[in-house]
Amino acid sequence: MFQLSYPVCLLGGLFGLLLLVSVQMAQTPASMCTPLKTLNYSLSHRQQYMKHNFPINYTIRVHSYEVFKLSNISTMRLQAEDLVLQRLWFLVNQGVLKKIIRVLPEKHPSRSYASELERRFKDAEGVFVQSHPAEVFQQELPETIQEAWDHLTEEPDRVLESRWRFATPKALLDNFCHTMHCLFSECFCSREQQQNYCSASYWRKGKKKKNEAERTAG
Numbered sequence: 001m002f003q004l005s006y007p008v009c010l011l012g013g014l015f016g017l018l019l020l021v022s023v024q025m026a027q028t029p030a031s032m033c034t035p036l037k038t039l040n041y042s043l044s045h046r047q048q049y050m051k052h053n054f055p056i057n058y059t060i061r062v063h064s065y066e067v068f069k070l071s072n073i074s075t076m077r078l079q080a081e082d083l084v085l086q087r088l089w090f091l092v093n094q095g096v097l098k099k100i101i102r103v104l105p106e107k108h109p110s111r112s113y114a115s116e117l118e119r120r121f122k123d124a125e126g127v128f129v130q131s132h133p134a135e136v137f138q139q140e141l142p143e144t145i146q147e148a149w150d151h152l153t154e155e156p157d158r159v160l161e162s163r164w165r166f167a168t169p170k171a172l173l174d175n176f177c178h179t180m181h182c183l184f185s186e187c188f189c190s191r192e193q194q195q196n197y198c199s200a201s202y203w204r205k206g207k208k209k210k211n212e213a214e215r216t217a218g
């Protein structure tokens with residue numbers, strides 16, 4: 001009897017382990033939520049620090065692949081799983097933050113905000129790397145993602161002129177924020193209602209509401 005139940009237990013245990021692993025792979029690990037919520041808190045001040053403290057229509061030069069929006073995600077989801085897109089999200093926004101910080105002199109009123117944002121972003125990235133097995137980061141990427149990856153990691157002086165784009169710091173951080181909610185939505189779900197953070201209309205709706213409030217106030 002023992003001889004029979006032992007392998008059965010072992011098999012059951014293995015199955016449980018596999019189940020656990022696949023569940024962990026599919027979802028955002030809970031440990032990610034604390035650093036991401038901290039980032040979300042910082043991002044809620046982006047209007048002041050990334051718009052009001054800059055000259056009107058001030059833009060910075062970024063790589064075309066650093067323009068990473070909700071519409072990119074909906075296209076890329078046909079080719080890649082979310083974990084891959086999360087990795088891309090980290091790569092893109094690391095570059096975006098670096099480029100924003102580079103244009104800010106030491107004494108600029110947004111300098112410490114941007115540095116703190118970068119620090120918090122790195123904290124989140126650290127947790128992200130720790131919470132997945134190392135093999136995940138060595139996996140071969142789907143072709144289109146690999147192409148974006150290669151362009152994002154090439155030497156700046158080798159980037160073709162036609163690949164550069166101009167964007168306002170605020171627009172870049174809007175993309176940063178919206179895509180974060182979309183790709184890590186499990187950390188931002190409210191208990192009351194299911195939100196579709198991946199739809200552009202969700203964010204437009206919020207903006208409209210805010211504008212209306214401002215109009216009423218003014």
Ligand SMILES: *[C@@H]1O[C@H](CO)[C@@H](O)[C@H](O)[C@H]1NC(C)=O
Nearest residue numbers: 037040041043044187188189
């Ligand atoms: C994220 O920040 C927004 C403010 O921009 C806030 O309304 C929302 O509740 C925050 N979400 C979480 C999960 O902390």
Ligand SMILES: *[C@@H]1O[C@H](CO)[C@@H](O)[C@H](O)[C@H]1NC(C)=O
Nearest residue numbers: 054055056057058059167168
């Ligand atoms: C800023 O850009 C908007 C939209 O492109 C334009 O209508 C506006 O005149 C610009 N403002 C300044 C001060 O250049």
Ligand SMILES: *[C@@H]1O[C@H](CO)[C@@H](O)[C@H](O)[C@H]1NC(C)=O
Nearest residue numbers: 064065066067068069072148
């Ligand atoms: C997102 O889409 C825009 C416009 O289609 C494109 O220029 C940009 O390279 C895309 N971003 C990524 C990360 O693929």
